[in-house]
Amino acid sequence: MALLSVLIIGCGSIGERHLRCFQLTGRAQVTACDTRPALLAILGQTYQVATAADWEQALAQQSFDAVVICTPAHLHVPMARRVLQHGCHVLIEKPLSQSLAGVEELRQARDLAKRHAAVAYVLHVNPLLLQARDFLRSGEFGPVRHVTVTTGQHFPSMRPAHAAHYAQTYYRDRKTGGGAIQDALTHLANWMESVVGATDSVLCDCSHQVVPDVTVEDTVNLSARHGDILVNYTLNQFQAPNETTLQFNTATGSVKIEFHRRRWGIFRLGDSRWNWHELPPADRDALFIEQANAFIDQIEGQPARLCTLEAAQQTLRFNLAALASADSSARVHCTQVMA
Numbered sequence: 001m002a003l004l005s006v007l008i009i010g011c012g013s014i015g016e017r018h019l020r021c022f023q024l025t026g027r028a029q030v031t032a033c034d035t036r037p038a039l040l041a042i043l044g045q046t047y048q049v050a051t052a053a054d055w056e057q058a059l060a061q062q063s064f065d066a067v068v069i070c071t072p073a074h075l076h077v078p079m080a081r082r083v084l085q086h087g088c089h090v091l092i093e094k095p096l097s098q099s100l101a102g103v104e105e106l107r108q109a110r111d112l113a114k115r116h117a118a119v120a121y122v123l124h125v126n127p128l129l130l131q132a133r134d135f136l137r138s139g140e141f142g143p144v145r146h147v148t149v150t151t152g153q154h155f156p157s158m159r160p161a162h163a164a165h166y167a168q169t170y171y172r173d174r175k176t177g178g179g180a181i182q183d184a185l186t187h188l189a190n191w192m193e194s195v196v197g198a199t200d201s202v203l204c205d206c207s208h209q210v211v212p213d214v215t216v217e218d219t220v221n222l223s224a225r226h227g228d229i230l231v232n233y234t235l236n237q238f239q240a241p242n243e244t245t246l247q248f249n250t251a252t253g254s255v256k257i258e259f260h261r262r263r264w265g266i267f268r269l270g271d272s273r274w275n276w277h278e279l280p281p282a283d284r285d286a287l288f289i290e291q292a293n294a295f296i297d298q299i300e301g302q303p304a305r306l307c308t309l310e311a312a313q314q315t316l317r318f319n320l321a322a323l324a325s326a327d328s329s330a331r332v333h334c335t336q337v338m339a
């Protein structure tokens with residue numbers, strides 16, 4: 001099969017990873033686009049790819065099958081609309097945006113163009129989560145009543161060598177998708193919604209506690225309602241251990257997922273210990289290669305496995321409700337948030 005021609009717009013921290021991981025699928029010919037010439041020179045040499053400094057010119061001059069948008073969040077929606085108007089499939093980094101403006105029009109542009117549009121909430125291809133979700137969906141333990149999510153990592157240490165210092169990026173400002181809610185919590189909220197349905201309302205407390213050189217929130221406590229299911233999140237972006245634990249509780253048993261131990265387990269009422277399912281170790285690129293393959297599979301007509309625009313729009317409502325709740329110290333319904 002011919003290689004898919006893929007333009008990566010924005011080749012900073014995550015864009016470089018997409019560039020490498022699309023290449024590693026062996027199914028794509030990649031072009032790197034960024035406004036920073038020095039970065040493009042490094043990436044062109046490191047990965048032996050074509051480069052472009054201007055994404056609109058690149059789209060006008062060359063016919064790409066697909067585009068991956070890895071710029072800050074406030075650029076995602078307008079860029080994705082233009083990309084679809086050019087007849088390309090599009091994979092958009094999370095969060096879909098930092099505002100609801102233009103999202104309906106983006107969905108219309110996708111439908112008009114008859115192209116695939118997906119959002120790169122990468123947890124959708126995490127095998128640990130897929131296995132646990134399949135078990136929860138099997139209904140063996142009955143309906144989920146309560147979920148706890150405890151997660152943290154040292155965000156300043158997570159960025160790769162060529163990437164800009166985090167305090168110089170989107171992260172420093174909520175208007176560009178920055179802060180812990182839009183940057184990190186959104187991943188877990190999006191995946192949670194794929195298990196227990198859309199979030200109805202949130203009560204959120206957040207603060208800047210530690211991460212140097214920025215003032216956006218790096219710590220979040222959030223209580224969510226999904227219908228009659230209660231979900232609690234605690235998250236920070238400064239703790240030393242990179243650890244995430246989710247626990248789903250039903251009347252007859254619990255399901256626990258531990259990212260950092262690559263295992264998920266079940267504990268039936270009456271049991272005396274967890275029954276674990278362990279997965280072999282995998283490096284961080286593995287998930288992104290899987291995501292790239294899932295996107296190419298979808299383009300080639302296989303069932304969609306990635307986050308849809310509709311699901312990402314709902315999670316965008318979650319993000320905005322969380323920010324509004326933190327700012328007002330009141331519970332906010334996701335349907336109430338304005339653009």
Ligand SMILES: NC(=O)c1ccc[n+]([C@@H]2O[C@H](COP(=O)([O-])OP(=O)(O)OC[C@H]3O[C@@H](n4cnc5c(N)ncnc54)[C@H](O)[C@@H]3O)[C@@H](O)[C@H]2O)c1
Pocket residue numbers: 009010011012013014015033034035036039053055070071072073075093094095120121122163164169170177182183
């Ligand atoms: N899925 C994940 O695990 C993950 C991880 C990190 C970041 N992200 C998301 O990806 C997006 C980018 O994050 P990042 O950490 O890579 O940011 P970054 O600042 O490291 O990279 C963004 C790049 O976009 C480029 N850019 C900006 N405007 C451009 C334009 N008009 N044309 C071409 N290039 C342009 C910048 O020069 C920069 O190199 C954000 O939405 C972020 O939330 C996702």
